[in-house]
Amino acid sequence: MPNLPLSPIRTGGRSVRFFDQHLDVDGLSFNIRRSDRRKTLQITVERSGELVILAPPEATESELVEFVQEKLLWVHTKLEEKARLQRRAPVKEFVDGEGFLYLGKSYRLRLVDRQLVDLTLKNGRFCLRTASVHRGREVFISWYIRKAQAWFEKQTLQHSNRMDVNINEVKVQDLGFRWGSFGSEGRVSFHWKAALLPPRIAQYIIIHELAHAHHPDHSAKFWIKVEQHLPDWRARKEWLAENGMQVEGL
């Protein structure tokens, strides 16, 4: 019975409500994910803004509440930071001179009357057919998907050999708030927006997903695996957290 309050608790004047799968504190809603593998409590702020408490199975309600209260300032800081980064994301216009990213480089747009295809990248310029401007976003997304498919397939196969992972399918699509996902039977997916990132950052996403073939969670063992193949993963991960949102303005 999710979404049914189990026990209303009042502590220190804060409003706390407990549900089967989530906990509301001070107007913030935390999803609770319990796992046998966890030994300690942890709060994460997902890219979507979702707040998650990772907890060992035996953690009690009052332990969870206490932990959240200790971390409230940190959570608010994280959420503000996220909002700030999102505000920075520019909204693209399909006009001459607008810059569009591909593999970390910005290319200016030129509208052209005569062109057989909707969009090309040549001589350092994106050329968009004037007749296609009204569906510019759609045209760019399908261009990115096509380019990213080839790029990610090649890169993923190279890294999967080094990391001893069997890959059956590489798919590029809209993954919402995730950069990548690793599914069963060696199916790996990437968000088309990853084609806008610098190659070294996109490589971090690939290695991250491939490491999930060995460890499905984000445990210490998982990060050791990532580090074996990408010693400077930390800097790349930070870059992505700080700058990744900027590619979302399309």
Ligand SMILES: [Zn+2]
């Ligand atoms: Zn992951």
